Amino acid sequence: MDKTKEFNDKPIIFSLIVIMLLLILVVIIRSTHASYESNVEVTFGSETALFIYGVGTLTFNMDTEGIIPSDTAYVYPFTVNNFKDERHADVDIDYTMKIRTTTNMPLSYELLYDEEYSSSRTNKLTNEQIIQDSQGTWYKKYDVDGTYRMSWNEDHTDNFKIVVYYPISNATHTEYAGSIENIEIIIDAVQVI
Amino acid sequence: MKQYRMIILLGLTSLLLVFGIAYTRSRLVAAIDTEQDAVLAKWNITLNNTLITQTMTDTIALGNISWTNDHANPEKVAPGSKGIVDLVINPQDTQVSFRYDITFTDHNVDPDILLTITNMSANGNDLIHTAPNTYTGIFPLSDIEDHQTKTITINIEWINDELNNETDTQVGSGEITGELIGITFVAKQYRGEPIASIDG
Numbered sequence: 001m002d003k004t005k006e007f008n009d010k011p012i013i014f015s016l017i018v019i020m021l022l023l024i025l026v027v028i029i030r031s032t033h034a035s036y037e038s039n040v041e042v043t044f045g046s047e048t049a050l051f052i053y054g055v056g057t058l059t060f061n062m063d064t065e066g067i068i069p070s071d072t073a074y075v076y077p078f079t080v081n082n083f084k085d086e087r088h089a090d091v092d093i094d095y096t097m098k099i100r101t102t103t104n105m106p107l108s109y110e111l112l113y114d115e116e117y118s119s120s121r122t123n124k125l126t127n128e129q130i131i132q133d134s135q136g137t138w139y140k141k142y143d144v145d146g147t148y149r150m151s152w153n154e155d156h157t158d159n160f161k162i163v164v165y166y167p168i169s170n171a172t173h174t175e176y177a178g179s180i181e182n183i184e185i186i187i188d189a190v191q192v193i
Numbered sequence: 194m195k196q197y198r199m200i201i202l203l204g205l206t207s208l209l210l211v212f213g214i215a216y217t218r219s220r221l222v223a224a225i226d227t228e229q230d231a232v233l234a235k236w237n238i239t240l241n242n243t244l245i246t247q248t249m250t251d252t253i254a255l256g257n258i259s260w261t262n263d264h265a266n267p268e269k270v271a272p273g274s275k276g277i278v279d280l281v282i283n284p285q286d287t288q289v290s291f292r293y294d295i296t297f298t299d300h301n302v303d304p305d306i307l308l309t310i311t312n313m314s315a316n317g318n319d320l321i322h323t324a325p326n327t328y329t330g331i332f333p334l335s336d337i338e339d340h341q342t343k344t345i346t347i348n349i350e351w352i353n354d355e356l357n358n359e360t361d362t363q364v365g366s367g368e369i370t371g372e373l374i375g376i377t378f379v380a381k382q383y384r385g386e387p388i389a390s391i392d393g
Contacts, residue, residue, distance in 0.1 A: 035382035036236045040245045042376040044255040049271035051365025091271045092264035192264040193273040193353050
């Protein structure tokens, strides 16, 4: 048999492959043809509310050079605010207080809220406890009666006074010379929900 | 060898035939679908009066939201605050149906985000929940020709979670800046394809 007259299907197969590739290309191009689409990121300009209160923990020391035995009470005022400089709280705030003192000196305490020191004063300190921390140091701990609220829509200042008694009967006790007493006022403030 | 070539030839011819038929059909379908495209169907959609179809991507800023919270400034958002965001879709003279997808990144998706979306509806009707953080609706051409608008109402809340108190306090005291929420609106020409809900 003459091989030159044999049916040569190579060109046909080649042509079919080319046509197939072209068709696939057309389908791919069609599938990527864009339809209408618009994307938008939506934002809004709300600010987060500020949670501001003045005085988280107030600590001060009293030493025997600053306080001497006396029948007159020592009165130390302090304030709690819902603003600080130009910033104001945007939420109502409730707070409670505790007071912790060292036991180095024979002092006793009272806490006054929004009142002057007088014979009719109301002491807010309750539940005196003597506790020892993990270091072995002894402390006196007091609860403060009540929960105090500061409303967001006004600048609010609560006035407190801590009253310290160092009885004159200690005037002859030299063992307290050079002692320092630490008073810590702890304020726990929470947003009102 | 010849048999082998014949099989290849027959196979390619069959594939070509199948492709040809399929492509012819798709051309017919496409011709119907894109009849309006051929005369440049209009695509002018506004979202809260902002034209969003001028560019492929855009950002629109809504005004401040009025927040509901009995114990906080209503102009500011705080833990416990609830608010409503309305997105008004106006297709104006658009000449094709479209679907819209609202995808959000809220506290449930990313715990670092402060706000949570608690509900989403269109003109008071439920949207199709197409992904955990995506809701989808359709604006059919008939409604567009009827000059309708649709209002998407999104309920947002800063859910008070005691576990987040530390972070919330840092945000509230200005120590860190919290990201409120991420919302993306996509309008896409709708060709009648089925839209499946993940809720079954």
